[in-house]
Amino acid sequence: MKNSxxxxxxxxxxxxxxxxxxxxxxxxxxxxxxxxxRRRFGSADLLTxxxxxxxxxxxxxxxxxxxxxxYSPTEMxxxxxxxxxxxxxxFGTDYFGRDVFSLVVYGTRDSLLxxxxxxxxxxxxxxxxxxxxxxxxxxxxxxIMRIMDVLLTIPGILLxxxxxxxxxxxxxxxxxxxxxSSVPGYARxxxxxxxxxxxxxxxxxxxxLGTKPSDVLLRHVLPNSAAPLLVMATLGLGSSILAGAGxxxxxxxxxxxxxxxxxxxxxxxxxxxVAWWICTFPGLTITLFVLSVNLIGDRWRDAVDPKRKGx
Amino acid sequence: xxxxxxxxxxxxxxxxxxxxxxxxAFGALALALTTALAGCGPADGGKSxxxxxxxxxxxxxxxxxxxxxxxxTSPDTLDPRRSGLAVSVRVFGALYDTLLIRSADGSLGPxxxxxxKASDDGLSYTLKLRDDVKFQDGTPFDAEAVxxxxxxxxxxxxxxxxxxxxxRPYKSSEVxxxxxxxxxxxxxxxxxxxxxxxxxLSIVSPTAAKKEGEDFGKHPVGTGPFKFASWTENADIKLExxxxxxxxxxxxxxxxxxxxxxxxxxxVPEEATRIGGVQxxxxxxxxxxxxxxxxxxxxxxxxxxxQTNTIGFPYTLFFNLEHKPWNxxxxxxxxxxxxDIDSIVxxxxxxxxxxxxxxxxxxxxxxxxxxxxxxxxxxxxxxxLLDELGWVKGADGIRVKDGQKLTLHxxxxxxxxxxxxxxxxxxxxxxKAVGIETEVEITQDVATVVYQNWDYDLxxxxxxxxxxxxxxxxxxxxxxxxxxxxxGLSDPQVDEWLDQGATEKDEAKRAELYxxxxxxISDQALILPVYxxxxxxAAGKSVQGLKFDPFGYPIxxxxxxxx
Numbered sequence: 008m009k010n011s012x013x014x015x016x017x018x019x020x021x022x023x024x025x026x027x028x029x030x031x032x033x034x035x036x037x038x039x040x041x042x043x044x045r046r047r048f049g050s051a052d053l054l055t056x057x058x059x060x061x062x063x064x065x066x067x068x069x070x071x072x073x074x075x076x077x078y079s080p081t082e083m084x085x086x087x088x089x090x091x092x093x094x095x096x097x098f099g100t101d102y103f104g105r106d107v108f109s110l111v112v113y114g115t116r117d118s119l120l121x122x123x124x125x126x127x128x129x130x131x132x133x134x135x136x137x138x139x140x141x142x143x144x145x146x147x148x149x150x151i152m153r154i155m156d157v158l159l160t161i162p163g164i165l166l167x168x169x170x171x172x173x174x175x176x177x178x179x180x181x182x183x184x185x186x187x188s189s190v191p192g193y194a195r196x197x198x199x200x201x202x203x204x205x206x207x208x209x210x211x212x213x214x215x216l217g218t219k220p221s222d223v224l225l226r227h228v229l230p231n232s233a234a235p236l237l238v239m240a241t242l243g244l245g246s247s248i249l250a251g252a253g254x255x256x257x258x259x260x261x262x263x264x265x266x267x268x269x270x271x272x273x274x275x276x277x278x279x280x281v282a283w284w285i286c287t288f289p290g291l292t293i294t295l296f297v298l299s300v301n302l303i304g305d306r307w308r309d310a311v312d313p314k315r316k317g318x
Numbered sequence: 319x320x321x322x323x324x325x326x327x328x329x330x331x332x333x334x335x336x337x338x339x340x341x342x343a344f345g346a347l348a349l350a351l352t353t354a355l356a357g358c359g360p361a362d363g364g365k366s367x368x369x370x371x372x373x374x375x376x377x378x379x380x381x382x383x384x385x386x387x388x389x390x391t392s393p394d395t396l397d398p399r400r401s402g403l404a405v406s407v408r409v410f411g412a413l414y415d416t417l418l419i420r421s422a423d424g425s426l427g428p429x430x431x432x433x434x435k436a437s438d439d440g441l442s443y444t445l446k447l448r449d450d451v452k453f454q455d456g457t458p459f460d461a462e463a464v465x466x467x468x469x470x471x472x473x474x475x476x477x478x479x480x481x482x483x484x485x486r487p488y489k490s491s492e493v494x495x496x497x498x499x500x501x502x503x504x505x506x507x508x509x510x511x512x513x514x515x516x517x518x519l520s521i522v523s524p525t526a527a528k529k530e531g532e533d534f535g536k537h538p539v540g541t542g543p544f545k546f547a548s549w550t551e552n553a554d555i556k557l558e559x560x561x562x563x564x565x566x567x568x569x570x571x572x573x574x575x576x577x578x579x580x581x582x583x584x585x586v587p588e589e590a591t592r593i594g595g596v597q598x599x600x601x602x603x604x605x606x607x608x609x610x611x612x613x614x615x616x617x618x619x620x621x622x623x624x625q626t627n628t629i630g631f632p633y634t635l636f637f638n639l640e641h642k643p644w645n646x647x648x649x650x651x652x653x654x655x656x657x658d659i660d661s662i663v664x665x666x667x668x669x670x671x672x673x674x675x676x677x678x679x680x681x682x683x684x685x686x687x688x689x690x691x692x693x694x695x696x697x698x699x700x701x702x703l704l705d706e707l708g709w710v711k712g713a714d715g716i717r718v719k720d721g722q723k724l725t726l727h728x729x730x731x732x733x734x735x736x737x738x739x740x741x742x743x744x745x746x747x748x749x750k751a752v753g754i755e756t757e758v759e760i761t762q763d764v765a766t767v768v769y770q771n772w773d774y775d776l777x778x779x780x781x782x783x784x785x786x787x788x789x790x791x792x793x794x795x796x797x798x799x800x801x802x803x804x805x806g807l808s809d810p811q812v813d814e815w816l817d818q819g820a821t822e823k824d825e826a827k828r829a830e831l832y833x834x835x836x837x838x839i840s841d842q843a844l845i846l847p848v849y850x851x852x853x854x855x856a857a858g859k860s861v862q863g864l865k866f867d868p869f870g871y872p873i874x875x876x877x878x879x880x881x
Contacts, residue, residue, distance in 0.1 A: 083747050085665045089610075102610070103665065103744065176760075264746070274740075277589060281610045 055306045058299035065296055068115035076109035080265050089282045099284035101275065107285060110271055111292050117267035118293075121182055121251035122244050128186035129247075130240045133193025138232075140194065141201030142224050152198065155191040163188045164250060171254050185250045189243055196239055200232035207231075234311045241304035245297035252293055268293050379572070379863065383879040384580040387872075388592045388604035392552055392585045395535030397527075398520040399471050402479040404782055407517035408605070411867070412557055412581055412874045414520030414540030417445060417464070418511065419567045420784055420868050424681065426512060429567035430459065430521060430541065440506030440821065447497045451565050453523035454545040461499040465491035466524040468501065483791075484513040506821045508828065509787035516784065517871060541565070543576040543875045555583040563875075569867055570875035577863075577878035596621055596856045602879070603857040603864065609670040609737075615856050624855040625670075628870035629681040630783035632674030633736070635745075635846040636792070636804040641775050643724070648703045650843035653726070654693055655700035656752040662744045663849050666737045670854075674847035676836045677789065681868060683825065684786050684832030689840050700752045709753065717753035725755045729774035731764045738778060741848060772802065779804060780851060782869050786832040790816050793839065805844050812838060 068075055077097075084104035092099045098107035140151040158166065170184035204210065205228060213223050252269030266274065268289045275285030393406035398414060401407070417431040433446040451459035471478040471485050478485075487504035494500055503510060513519060526539035538546050543566065544557035559576050566573035584601055586592040593611050595601040597618060607615060607623065615623045643649045663673045675690045709717035709724050717724040726749060730742050739760055746756035759774075761767045768777050781788060794816050795808035815831045815838075822828040839845060853870035863876035 081747060081750075083665075083744060085661050088665055103740070277608055278610050279590065280594075281614060 051306070054302055058302040061295055061299040062303065065115050065119065065292075068112045069119045070116075072109075072113045072116065076106075076112040078106040078109040080105065080109045080113040082106075089278070091282070092284055098288040099282065101285045102278060102282070107271075107288055110266065111268070111289050113265045114267045114271055114289065115292075117178065117263070117265070118248055118251065118269070118296075121178065121185070121255075121267065122248035125182045125185035125189070125247045125251065126240050126244050128182065129189035129243065130193055130236060132186065133190040134197045134233075134236055136190065137194035137197025137199075138201050138224070138229065141198035142205060142228060144202075148198070151194070155194050158188075158191040159195075163192075164253065167250055167254060181251055181254045184254065185247050188250070189247065192243075193236060193239065197232065197236055200235055201228055204228045204231050238304060238308040238311065241307060242301060245300040245304075248300075249293065249297055379577045379876070379878040380881060381577050381878070382579050383577075384582060385578050385603065385861065385874070385877055385879065386582045386584055386601040388584045388586040388595055388601045390587060390589070390592065390606045393555070393583075396538040396546065396549070396555070397535035398518050398522065399467070399476055399478045399481045400535055401481075401518060407869075407871055409555060409557075409583055410517040410520050410540075411542070411871050412544040413538055413542045413546060414517070414522065415451075415542055415565070415567070416515050416517065416520050417447075418515040419569050420512065420515040421569065422868060424683070424868065426515060427568050429515075429569075430565070431514075434511065436511070440503075440823065442500055442502045443511060444494065444498065444500045447499065448565055449497045451541050452562060453525070453539055453541050454560055454562075455523050455526050455539045457523050457525040457539075459521070459541055460496050461491075461493040462496075463524050464499050464521060465493055466527070467519075467521050470527065471519075479518075481518045484516055484518055507787070508820060508822060509785040512785050516869070544578075544581050547580075552585055554585065557581040557583075566875050570865070570873050572863075572876050576875050578874070581874055593856055596858060599858065602861050603855055605853070605855050606736075607854040607856045609667040611856075612670045612854065613668065620859055622857050622859055622861070624857060624864060624866070625852050626866040626870050627672065627679070627681070627850050627852050628782055629679050629868050631677065631779075631781040631788060631792070632679050632850045633738070633778055633780040633848045634674070634677060635776050635778045635848060637844060638772065638775050638777070638804075639806040639844070640772070640802075641727075643707070644726070644775050646707065647842060648707050652700040652703040652707075652752065653749065653754070654843045654846065655696045655703070656754070657745055657748050657846060658695040659846065659848055660695070662741055665744070666740050667849065671849040671852060674850050676847055677792070677839045677845060678786055678832070678836065679850050682784070682786050684829035684836070686833045686836040689836060692840065697752060704752060704754075711753045715750070715753055716755045723755055724753060725757055725775075727773070727775040728756050728758045729764070729767055729777045730758065730760055732760045732762045736849075736851065741778070768804075769801070772806075776846075777804060778848065784869065786835075787816075787820050789832070789835060790820070793835065793844070807844060809838075 072080075082105060084100070086104065087096075087100050088102055088104040090096055090100045096106050096108065098111060101107055101110070136151050136155070140148040161169075166188040167184040170187055171181060174180035174183060210223060210227050213227050214220075218226075248268075252267070252272065255267050255269035256273040263270065271289035272286055272293075275282070275287075275289070278285050389405055389408065391403070391405045393401065393409055394403045395401050395406065396409060396413065398406070398410050401410075415430050417429060418434070419427045419429045421427050430451060431445040431447055435444050437443070445464075447459070447461060447464065449460075453459060453463075457463070468485060468488055468491055470476045471481045472488060487507050488510070489502045489504045492500040492502070520540060520542075522534065523539035523541075526537065527534050530537050536549060541563075543560055543563045545560045547556040547558045549555045557580065559579050559581075561575050563575040564573065584595075586595065586601075586604065589606070589608050589611075592601075592604040593607055593615070596604045597615075597620065599620075612623060615621050637644045637650050637653075639645050644653075659673055663671055675692070676686055678685055680687075704717055704724070707719070709719045712718045712723075728742050728745065730738050732739070734740065739758075742756075742758045742760075746758055749756050759767070767773050792803050793805055793807045793812055794803065795810075795813050796802050812835060815835050819828055819831040819835070822831060851870075853866060855864065855872070857864060860880045862878050862880050865873045865876060867873060
């Protein structure tokens with residue numbers, strides 16, 4: 008059992024002895040990271056940089072929308088409704104006469120809030136359940152994982168829809184719905200990871216030295232199991248934003264003064280044939296964000312995945 | 319009453335709709351992308367096609383063909399006695415006939431009944447019936463059939479819906495002879511005769527109704543120009559020509575059997591799909607065209623746009639008079655002055671809807687034209703009124719009194735029918751300018767929030783109706799145990815006018831009474847009338863002869879398809 012993991016990770020072979028001594032697995036990857044940084048700056052890196060810039064810009068929109076948006080998102084200029092993109096209105100105006108660019112900028116905050124907080128809640132819940140199941144094992148493992156299996160049989164978005172419908176409308180409930188629907192995925196990955204790490208030599212060594220089981224879990228097992236989960240969370244951010252947009256697209260709850268991206272899509276879709284810009288720009292913004300986050304997530308996964316080292 | 323029940327049924331269909339919308343979210347995204355990539359707006363052929371407001375009878379009608387007519391929502395039942403939805407009435411017109419009809423000029427005309435006479439005390443009506451009419455199942459139409467219909471509506475076991483409200487104060491029927499019937503009322507009612515022209519009081523076949531019982535709504539049999547063929551839930555309702563039909567009323571020019579072989583109603587809730595279906599030729603006609611598509615359709619050489627204003631009670635926002643501070647006249651007036659309905663209607667409906675000015679629409683007896691243009695938006699006046707009441711603007715621009723913020727709880731239903739949610743968004747902006755904070759709640763469960771908890775300061779409703787007597791259901795005080803009205807008004811003077819109006823035989827005097835009611839409602843700022851709903855239909859160029867009755871319901875007997 009001790010060697011099974013290492014044989015699948017030839018790159019980490021050099022650190023094998025170090026691990027036996029209880030050192031963190033991180034050092035095993037140090038070499039891999041250096042390999043990436045030593046490589047020539049390629050097109051994939053350029054894409055990652057661009058994606059990083061896009062994400063930073065949208066983060067800035069969420070934090071300081073007033074600095075970026077040229078108009079107030081609630082100002083209804085009824086003299087200028089349904090105007091196409093122009094220098095005055097970069098993304099055109101909607102049917103209230105609001106500036107679509109300003110709406111997209113201000114809408115970033117709620118959209119990102121839904122995405123980020125649902126991922127955080129999902130990772131915390133899923134991670135905890137997965138760790139417990141994986142580390143404690145036995146009946147607890149069986150109980151938790153059977154529940155997760157049941158949840159996994161329901162498509163994520165359907166689950167989120169059902170939860171949102173049951174909890175009722177509202178930003179917090181949308182976050183909860185998306186978070187809960189993502190829990191089984193995180194739990195499974197975490198459990199698998201914990202079970203693999205649990206059997207490592209350095210964990211045995213630590214136990215043999217008389218460390219408390221909780222300390223072993225917190226200091227050795229968890230830190231070495233977390234990386235895949237974090238990568239998964241980054242990738243999940245994109246789909247959470249998409250799911251959040253989808254749920255708020257349904258337009259339930261308190262009518263918000265500043266609609267998020269999903270609500271903007273929903274408001275604009277009836278006008279697609281006469282004013283394509285109302286729907287298109289929020290849609291493209293969602294695409295841009297999800298794409299950027301996925302690109303960054305992919306790169307990160309490659310960087311921490313020893314199997315892909317050297318490619 | 320149609321308005322209320324529509325909301326309910328929509329909430330029932332919520333789950334199905336949600337799933338649909340979800341897939342649409344991606345659809346919209348994909349579409350948004352493709353449109354952006356193609357980099358084009360709607361193609362404009364540049365040909366100026368005529369904007370038709372009614373199909374023109376260009377040539378002699380052609381026999382044959384099938385008309386596909388896309389409905390925005392599904393009928394609840396095809397049993398007129400048990401239905402609560404306006405959309406069902408659109409189908410009833412093809413399946414059934416009513417005893418009387420209402421002509422375009424507002425007068426009553428003969429249909430299944432040829433003559434009618436009221437008794438001197440107003441407590442009974444004697445109707446002579448046609449003797450050449452048969453139901454689609456072969457049952458002869460006679461006085462017994464009418465008696466069966468009306469008696470079954472007031473029978474609690476039938477669980478009649480809107481028909482019951484329309485038939486009241488009906489008490490009993492006497493069959494005078496085979497084709498003469500005397501209808502007795504509990505108390506005189508001037509609205510009664512007119513209500514007999516409403517589709518919800520269509521006459522159903524007694525044989526089939528007895529045989530099918532509760533299932534009659536799935537196997538309807540009437541006397542109309544089309545007979546029922548099949549109904550696939552949430553997909554379509556198929557009707558076939560009734561070849562024996564020979565008793566068409568004056569509302570259609572064709573009194574004989576229909577020109578069409580078949581009439582199929584398709585249920586297409588998504589408006590873009592529905593209207594797109596006409597442009598692509600998948601359906602021949604589609605109802606409720608969104609304003610933004612009206613202009614494009616008028617310029618489309620392959621389509622025509624038909625439009626008719628509905629009568630009854632316009633889309634109206636009701637103040638809840640039982641909630642503070644909106645029980646105060648000045649507070650309501652401040653809102654009345656702060657809200658610019660003209661700008662809302664023009665912005666959202668792009669000139670396709672007319673602004674409403676009173677509690678009833680033009681075309682209803684007693685409509686008060688003097689109210690048109692009477693209330694003009696005036697932000698200064700609104701501010702002055704709120705200052706007078708002691709509401710002072712706080713740091714965030716919202717007025718405060720005794721530590722309480724000035725808020726207005728505005729409730730509206732989902733989905734966004736006729737852009738009503740958008741009206742809420744605009745009103746919120748306009749009220750913010752005078753320091754009122756509007757909390758807009760969008761709910762799928764209007765039945766609970768509004769009609770059970772009465773948890774709103776402002777809520778909007780509309781109703782298709784033919785008689786001003788319907789004002790009773792909005793403004794008459796209610797007794798203990800009765801369901802309260804949307805306004806919650808309780809004023810003995812208004813009650814008196816409404817009670818007199820229900821029985822007054824002199825039409826001029828009756829109109830005067832209802833004018834007084836309308837003026838009172840306007841002076842007391844009880845409501846914000848918003849728009850008169852036009853029923854719009856987009857149709858292919860081949861569709862000829864499609865007309866509408868004054869309620870906005872389609873008449874299919876003259877329709878033919880130009881080859």
